[in-house]
Amino acid sequence: MIRVPPLARFLAMGLVVGLSAAILPGTAAAQTPSAPAEARTPLLMPGTTSLWQRVLTRPGAKAATEPGGASAGPEIPALSMLFVYGRAKSGDADWIEVGTTPGGRTLGWIPAAEAIDWKQTMIVLFTNPVNRDRALFFKESDPLLTLMESPDAAARAATLRQAAETRALPPDSPVTAIEPPSWIDPAKTFYLLPILNWTDGYFASGFSGLALEVAATSLQDKPDQPDQPDPAKPDPEEAAKLLEGYRAGVVFVVDTTISMEPYVARTRATIEALTAKLAASEEGDRVSFGLVGFRDVMPDGTPDGYIAKVFATLADGHDRASLLGRLDAASASTADNLDFREDALAGVKSALDDIDWTGVAGRFVVLVTDASPRRASDPNSSTHLDPDQLRLLAQSKGAALMVIHLKTPAGKVDHAAAEDAYTPMTAYPNIGSLYFPVEGGDVPSFGTVIDRISETILQQMDTVPQAGVADAPPAAAPSPAKPVAENAFARAGLVGRAMQLAYLGRMEGNQPPRLFSAWVSDRDIANPARKTLDVRVLISRNQLSDLQATLKAIIDAGESTRVAPNDFFRQLRSAAATMTRRPEGVGGENARRLADLGLIGEYLEGLPYRSRIMELSEDDWLSWSFGQQRQFLDDLEAKVTLYRQIYDNTDLWIALDGDRSGGDAVSPIPLDALP
Template sequence: MCDLLKRLAVVLLGGILLNCPAFANTSADSLEGSAGTGADALEGGAVMSADALEGGISASPIKCDGETPCIETSTGLPLQVLPRPFGNIYQDREANADAVVQANVQAFRPLYVFAREAIDLSNPAEPQGWYRVGSNSKQALGWMQARDALEWRQALVVAYTHPGGVSEGRQPVLMFKDAQSLRDIVDADDMAGKAGEIYAAIEKAEAPESVVSMEPKRYIDINRQFYILPILDWEQLDIYGDEVRLLQIAAAVPGQRGADTLSDSGYLDQASTGREVDQGAGLESLSIDIVFVMDTTRSMQPYIDMTRDAVRRMVQTTGDRLKDKVKFGLVGYRDSVAAAPAVEYTSRNFTPDLVDANTLIEVLGNDGKATTAGSLDYAEEVFAGVDTGLRSNWRPGALRFLVLVGDASAHPRGHPQNTTGKDETDLRRELDDAGVHLISIHLQDERAAEDHDRAVAQFGQLAEVRGSEGQQALVQVNAFKEGDFQSAVDSVVGGVVSRFEQSLALRSLPPPPPMPEYSAEPDAAAQGQMAMNKVWEAALIEYLGKGARPPKDIVAWTMDRDLTNPTDVALEVRVLVTREQLSSLVQALDRVLQAFKKAELSQGQFFEALQSVSGQTLKRPEDIGRAQSLAETGLLPAFIQSLPYRSDILSLSNEMFASLTAEQRVQLEWGLQAKLAQYRAINEQVDAWHRLNESDPVSELVHPLHIDYLP
């Protein structure tokens, strides 16, 4: 795991620049640690160490042959530019109206650069020169003036975070026309109050001229409504001891055009629509999928029966009126069948296609029974169960819920009985990307008290509520009080269906029912109700976001935090990877894993093993033998080395490999296997890939990958 990622979680952008314009004469000395219009400004910054950014992402030599896209030599990446609004492409290097090949090119939709002529970016306000550009990597269209385009050097993007609940969520991102207008708010004695006045004015359709646009109040999930937010410039500030960034961004939506500003009443209306009221979100088509992921080892039969009873009671209450609206699934998990063959399976999906409630009752009574065989230890393959449940055959557009029920912790990543190579952190990210919300019910047996803390940490992280930092949909139940479990599962199953019916009837996001009176240890029913309310609100907010659209075709200044509460992160970092890049990364990591295993078996050096397994895939395999680190082998894709983050894999050397303990080697190997599994899963998801240009081939489709998915 990259140690920088922990910092990114706290100081989100951490000085990372996305596809910033290259300003050749920008001095690192004059900008060090405080601001920047290029990567040079980041050198020595407070958030990223000098080691992490050595060499930076500053402008490096660019090689152009005129026939294929220009290549930045240090990264091996093709050079692209983002057209500014109202830019034209000309037949030649003359801005004549008669020579226009394409007028009013779509703003901020990336174009490939085939040639650079007389480029001078020393004065950012008046860039000089011409770019020969094309919409794909095969053919150039014509020439574009440098003043009409921004060079795009990196693959890092930012995305809006989940805004959280209706009453406690963050405010939408405000976009200011210039940096000074934003500074005036940030520097005010009462920043939150000043920002609040702007939000109040926007509600009255009286937005100040200083505010160009605004993120919609409803959540826009970049995985489902794709957009790009390049960073053009930035400044670092300290607020209450926390480092934040003021960012100049460009907003774009591939395939769409037209500036979205608050002066446009149509955009203002849709951006101002709250998360708590539905106005055309199509709740009449709302449906929900609930998949139970249950421990089916020998101690669990009473709880399987009580889950069946809870579903039966739900059916008795609702009848057939929700038969097509609510579907169910069941996944059972036990232990590694390789370690304990008598358990019959590690995890099993009993509902390849989701079923109605009556069918689930039958499945729970017949197929989903607990085993009578014992496992080798107390821990079970919880992660395998969640991984299987995550890949259920979800219906398009349905709200997705997993209900995890178990009494034991999971085998950690690297444990011989961990069959997935994943842990709670890996699965939590995958749940977020898949739009699946998880409720955990942990049964606690006092005879296994030493396992409780580990299990609660795992079950709790899996049940983190999206958009609500620190909140978990976790229910803890005494395993010897079966009535408590019955109350908890009744609250979850009945509560989800009850809220669903309220939503269909009210055509709005209903307020949650009143919570039971507070107690230091809420009873099981109250815990179940609170857990259900949390995930229901988060899920429905995502659903309502389908009716919103992100702003586009603007350049503005904003802050990466909530102006009214700067502890709330408003933007997160992603890496825009092409399908071809992800495939090359998979191939490279696969060879690294082969080398790990070969070095272990032969007790040889890591790079000798790597040279052996890579000999037929590299033009000069002898370079591996001379390399001092994995980064120098040329094996990993160039774009990985160009990113400003620290990777333990890139710095891996023979000496480092030899110094690793057996446990550290296992953790490293399993960590890479987990990432490979994630990459392959992403590659198989058709709707996870997006076109920046209509003519892009399949290999150039892009995906906004979490930066902590990187090796």
């Protein structure tokens, strides 16, 4: 279990964004909440028997002693999760009675307009705007659904977008807002797009998607601020000036086992050539290189010198003489290891964890290997992570993974396993996989690939990126000189552009659309293969700790056959459902009780998105072979390992008082990372 005790608890504290007001002297919760003579429970959501009504507070909310009464005391912390105990009208305004816990103690009454219904913990965030159009927000769902279904949706959306970008929307326009032009970093400008409602949508091209009603709010919103116009595209000259501070880092992670000597030498030669070129250019101080080597275990199970080792950091890369000296120390092994597979994920994880990326916005990790990786279930894996979890870990750290796979004749039987692992591991949102196979493992062909990748990263330093669609060119015909399709290199360039857009968004301080509820498509209307929104689950550090402990206990019980297969599946599904509807109840025996009471159905009903375990039925699970079930459990155990990595990364957690290590700090965790 990875629990860190919270700084304070206000009884059985549920999910609170940042620290509870009860912890902070002088805040609203510091006033004495009402303690009714008879125990009270929150109102239930309509049609349910166990789901309490909850809300998130907007900035500026203050509690009153009665509906319509004068607000007294300080503000309730913005985006606090509160339970709803009563609803009433005062004049034409709706009011709600709220409390911080489900235990019956209330804070008072607040206007319903100062809160957002919190039906489940799922939220959405904007994806990076590279390679897609800016999202449009609609006043009602019907015009959006009609547009999605239209055969000329792209042209119609472009007209609406141009009007929004030029702030020329007529009063009768169905569009009410447009997405900011650059990516918003939630770690810097924390915002939420809670899902209020949803409906299925269908595109003329055959894709399906969802039309979501979302409520936009952030910690920066103030109720007394006037509405601001929709953001326009940034000035190119201003963007170019901002990009002068953009720094990129490329860390090569090289397999240094016995079969790799010519490739290790060629990688060193590439870095030497690139650093020489940079030394003579104006961008010399804006790009740096590092090198990590990895090996594996020997037949007796001991490491072959090391499993992963940093030979050169990005700081070393700023001193060319020091860098070249360190590169010379990276030589291939002279001994055979256990088998053909290697602990490649250990090398990648070392690049993510052991390299100091501070001040580097463009983060690239390039893996060079001729073998498939050891997966989480392999007893010789040092990370106990699978490729999918490593991809999520890299994305949480703002890094892109690329793999150059040398398909040598010696590894022929291993090629399919390597491709199956590295293709999804290198998938970058809305762009695609950055997997570069080198047929035959030819050294000159490898040199071409590694040089092209490096040059592609360097070229981005000279251009100012623009949000929007930029399709990769058609694939070039394979040839000995060009063993990889050109569109793979184009994807690498798009990733660089995405990182520049993210950097510009942070520097420009873009804000989300302010204080409104509207409808938006979760996919790009012009090209629904691309996602406009990224689905997350908002949970606290303590809740992630409870989830890890709960899943570990369920897995251990299942593996020791202490529970029947159907009960085992129900408990897993219950834990996943609880995390999306009542995360404060995920720990202890709650998952088992939920399954025993047969309440899973109402927890799953109404969810716009479901994780893998929630998509399965009990019949599906019981029909699986032992091998299928074992693979699923291996994936689940790898996720439990990932939770430790997320928990320890304080950069991912947000708290109002700035203490990101506190147990009540929260983070929007990708739905793919949850069971």
